[in-house]
Amino acid sequence: MTTQTTPEAADITALREALVNTLRQQGDIRSDRVADAFRAVPRHIFAPQASLAEAYADDAVITKTNDRGHPLSSVSAPWVQARMLELSGLGPGMRALELGSGGYNAALLAEVVGENGEVVSVDIDPEVTDRASRLLAQTGYNDRVTVRCTDGTYGAGEPAPDGGFDAIVVTAQAPDIPPAWTAQLARSGRLVVPLSFRGIHQVFSFAHEDGHLVSRGQTRCGFVGMQGDNRHGGHAIDLSDGDLRLGLNDDQQADGAALRTALASGQRSTIWTGVALRGNEGVLPSLDLWLVSTLSPCARVYASSRGVERGLSGWTIAAAATWEGGTLAYLTIRPEADGFELGVHAYGPDREGLAARLADRIRAWDDGGYRGTVEPVARVYPAGTPDDQLAPGQVIDNRYSRLVIALS
Numbered sequence: 001m002t003t004q005t006t007p008e009a010a011d012i013t014a015l016r017e018a019l020v021n022t023l024r025q026q027g028d029i030r031s032d033r034v035a036d037a038f039r040a041v042p043r044h045i046f047a048p049q050a051s052l053a054e055a056y057a058d059d060a061v062i063t064k065t066n067d068r069g070h071p072l073s074s075v076s077a078p079w080v081q082a083r084m085l086e087l088s089g090l091g092p093g094m095r096a097l098e099l100g101s102g103g104y105n106a107a108l109l110a111e112v113v114g115e116n117g118e119v120v121s122v123d124i125d126p127e128v129t130d131r132a133s134r135l136l137a138q139t140g141y142n143d144r145v146t147v148r149c150t151d152g153t154y155g156a157g158e159p160a161p162d163g164g165f166d167a168i169v170v171t172a173q174a175p176d177i178p179p180a181w182t183a184q185l186a187r188s189g190r191l192v193v194p195l196s197f198r199g200i201h202q203v204f205s206f207a208h209e210d211g212h213l214v215s216r217g218q219t220r221c222g223f224v225g226m227q228g229d230n231r232h233g234g235h236a237i238d239l240s241d242g243d244l245r246l247g248l249n250d251d252q253q254a255d256g257a258a259l260r261t262a263l264a265s266g267q268r269s270t271i272w273t274g275v276a277l278r279g280n281e282g283v284l285p286s287l288d289l290w291l292v293s294t295l296s297p298c299a300r301v302y303a304s305s306r307g308v309e310r311g312l313s314g315w316t317i318a319a320a321a322t323w324e325g326g327t328l329a330y331l332t333i334r335p336e337a338d339g340f341e342l343g344v345h346a347y348g349p350d351r352e353g354l355a356a357r358l359a360d361r362i363r364a365w366d367d368g369g370y371r372g373t374v375e376p377v378a379r380v381y382p383a384g385t386p387d388d389q390l391a392p393g394q395v396i397d398n399r400y401s402r403l404v405i406a407l408s
């Protein structure tokens with residue numbers, strides 16, 4: 001007997017196959033197991049508000065926003081889901097915990113771990129868990145995925161299976177690694193988490209090593225922010241009538257009054273580095289990671305469009321900054337023939353010295369051949385670990401953990 005496929009079913013199969021091909025070509029999918037998962041799960045069912053083309057595009061579909069229009073929940077972009085699945089090291093029969101639900105990624109996880117595996121998917125938002133449960137039932141994954149409404153800061157919300165989860169996949173931007181994540185991770189497991197530090201968003205895959213976690217792989221991507229007890233802290237200092245702000249982590253301080261006075265004086269040193277930034281080269285993330293791994297203190301300034309009009313900065317992109325007392329130096333750009341040139345603006349009593357130091361760092365990144373190739377090692381120690389037990393690197397002190405970032 002032959003089965004007739006409706007044109008729509010054929011379209012959907014073709015769209016899904018095209019997505020797999022794109023993700024393979026981009027290097028996001030590396031294994032047949034992950035490719036088969038993307039082939040099997042009907043992404044459009046988990047994104048009913050999107051057209052078929054949108055559901056199978058390599059882009060996120062926003063499913064919930066707050067009253068200011070900021071995304072609270074989404075079906076994440078396929079490329080990052082594929083990379084995170086690859087980073088998780090999951091395979092048949094393994095146990096996975098997803099923190100930040102929606103349904104689609106949980107179904108992908110269920111495909112990867114197979115009939116003998118186990119998937120727990122939790123979300124802090126009951127609207128999201130209700131929706132995920134309904135869509136997982138509609139697609140037949142409800143007996144392979146356990147959905148729970150709880151604050152993922154504390155892990156699975158119930159005791160982890162004996163021996164822990166083989167992978168914990170966090171799908172909201174986390175500022176910190178709470179103890180439950182380390183405790184619920186199997187000895188040989190992987191914690192895949194989009195981590196924010198010093199204004200940078202980087203997905204790391206962590207493994208246990210000698211009482212702490214060490215990164216074994218990474219990729220660059222931003223997610224919607226975590227809510228609950230592991231939500232983002234940090235604070236911003238207004239430096240010039242709201243047109244230039246310095247964003248700091250909770251373990252950083254700066255003398256806002258002195259820096260505002262420096263900006264208000266209008267006295268500035270600028271150094272153009274001779275280092276080019278070309279069109280679509282996409283090297284800024286590598287410069288950001290290099291600076292955060294080698295420069296202390298390091299944070300980011302944010303210029304508004306009016307700040308750019310006022311000449312405070314050449315761009316509205318978050319720019320690496322360093323400071324000392326009442327002196328601040330930060331990255332800027334100016335257009336040149338086929339792209340931009342990186343430079344440094346500095347205000348304050350030691351503006352020439354600090355501008356020169358930051359400009360030297362930028363040239364060292366360029367001369368050292370780091371364009372596009374920076375993958376720092378991140379280590380996570382429990383809060384309170386003494387300094388002499390930390391690996392060398394830049395230390396970021398969070399509420400639950402001490403994060404150490406180093407070039408190798």
Ligand SMILES: C[S@@+](CC[C@H](N)C(=O)[O-])C[C@H]1O[C@@H](n2cnc3c(N)ncnc32)[C@H](O)[C@@H]1O
Pocket residue numbers: 072073074075076098099100101102103104105106122123124125128150151152153171172223224225226227228229230
């Ligand atoms: C990008 S969405 C998840 C996407 C989903 N994994 C998918 O299938 O594509 C991020 C989710 O994290 C959830 N979330 C934020 N903070 C959380 C927390 N502390 N615990 C659990 N879930 C949280 C949000 O409610 C949101 O639904």
